Amino acid sequence: MRLEALAVALPEVAGHPNRIPFEGVLTLVDEPSNRPPSGARGHRVVLTRAAAMTALPSLLGMGVDYTPGWDGHDTRRKCGIITQAEVEGNRLEVSGYLFGKDFPEVEEQMRRSNAGTMGMSYELADAHVEDMNASIWKLTRATFTGAAILLRDKAAYRETSFKLAAKRCRTIGFAAKAAPGRTLTEQASTERPRRLDGRNTWQSEKGKEARWK
Amino acid sequence: MEIEENNFQNAMNESIDRLNTAANLLERTVASLEQREAAMNGDMRKIVAAVEQGAEISQRELELERKLVAAEQQISELRAQESKATSVRKTLPASTAHLLAKGGITALESIEAGALDAALAGLSLEQRIAVKAQLMRAGALA
Numbered sequence: 001m002r003l004e005a006l007a008v009a010l011p012e013v014a015g016h017p018n019r020i021p022f023e024g025v026l027t028l029v030d031e032p033s034n035r036p037p038s039g040a041r042g043h044r045v046v047l048t049r050a051a052a053m054t055a056l057p058s059l060l061g062m063g064v065d066y067t068p069g070w071d072g073h074d075t076r077r078k079c080g081i082i083t084q085a086e087v088e089g090n091r092l093e094v095s096g097y098l099f100g101k102d103f104p105e106v107e108e109q110m111r112r113s114n115a116g117t118m119g120m121s122y123e124l125a126d127a128h129v130e131d132m133n134a135s136i137w138k139l140t141r142a143t144f145t146g147a148a149i150l151l152r153d154k155a156a157y158r159e160t161s162f163k164l165a166a167k168r169c170r171t172i173g174f175a176a177k178a179a180p181g182r183t184l185t186e187q188a189s190t191e192r193p194r195r196l197d198g199r200n201t202w203q204s205e206k207g208k209e210a211r212w213k
Numbered sequence: 214m215e216i217e218e219n220n221f222q223n224a225m226n227e228s229i230d231r232l233n234t235a236a237n238l239l240e241r242t243v244a245s246l247e248q249r250e251a252a253m254n255g256d257m258r259k260i261v262a263a264v265e266q267g268a269e270i271s272q273r274e275l276e277l278e279r280k281l282v283a284a285e286q287q288i289s290e291l292r293a294q295e296s297k298a299t300s301v302r303k304t305l306p307a308s309t310a311h312l313l314a315k316g317g318i319t320a321l322e323s324i325e326a327g328a329l330d331a332a333l334a335g336l337s338l339e340q341r342i343a344v345k346a347q348l349m350r351a352g353a354l355a
Contacts, residue, residue: 126256
């Protein structure tokens with residue numbers, strides 16, 4: 001299985017009241033959308049793997065938004081942030097935090113809704129279409145500007161998903177499986193949150209499962 | 214010697230002219246290809262992967278549905294016509310078809326009673342009855 005990932009390193013804060021971790025499938029790569037996305041003039045679209053990989057860094061730090069009806073985007077209603085993105089198989093998976101204290105209704109909706117009912121939708125800017133006359137537009141270049149949480153049947157891709165993460169912070173999980181030759185206990189006792197600076201504000205390990213060393 | 218030089222000069226001039234023409238053609242082709250490529254590619258300022266909430270899609274779907282219904286109706290009509298014509302062709306004996314053709318009736322799908330009587334005027338009563346019975350069996354006469 002091919003896996004490409006990027007993550008923003010945030011310092012850990014135990015029991016942070018405004019950070020509710022989430023994970024989801026934002027979109028599929030190299031697969032046509034099930035329905036035409038908004039802004040595509042009625043065409044279904046396919047985001048190429050190469051375009052998604054190139055645009056992956058633009059996704060980190062972008063906000064997730066929602067509408068009260070859970071049926072679209074409201075870019076001014078940011079209720080969370082994306083801190084990690086990876087392409088696994090043909091799925092572009094993201095994880096991050098919801099601002100649970102500021103938007104209790106979002107957390108409430110996630111806990112109340114049945115499994116599999118919520119999905120995600122990307123927001124792209126400056127998307128380059130290879131052939132505007134094609135029935136399915138192939139996007140060969142784009143910049144992610146955010147994402148929305150919405151009902152799955154309102155998403156252009158039916159196979160998206162969104163849920164609250166089981167773990168408090170997903171980055172701990174990745175740290176735990178990173179260093180070969182060490183036990184998890186040893187590693188956990190010595191692991192310290194990284195300081196954010198110009199060098200390690202994001203980490204990139206292409207083609208590997210281990211992202212932290 | 215002088216003549217040879219002149220010939221050589223003429224050939225050179227001709228070649229240069231041809232090369233110039235070819236270069237012009239190439240330039241025009243490149244420009245046209247660039248224009249075509251620019252028209253095919255395009256940048257979209259914003260795309261969001263949520264289903265559009267407008268009427269555009271439902272209108273399109275409705276239009277397609279209307280077209281589909283019309284196409285299906287046309288297909289069923291054509292099928293019905295074809296099967297009727299085929300059955301007439303299959304069940305009408307050659308001698309009857311020949312008789313009718315002699316009387317000027319070639320399109321069996323739309324035989325009018327008056328025209329049929331006129332066409333069969335030269336036949337005996339028994340023959341007329343036989344032909345009409347055959348046409349009725351074939352479904353060409355109601």
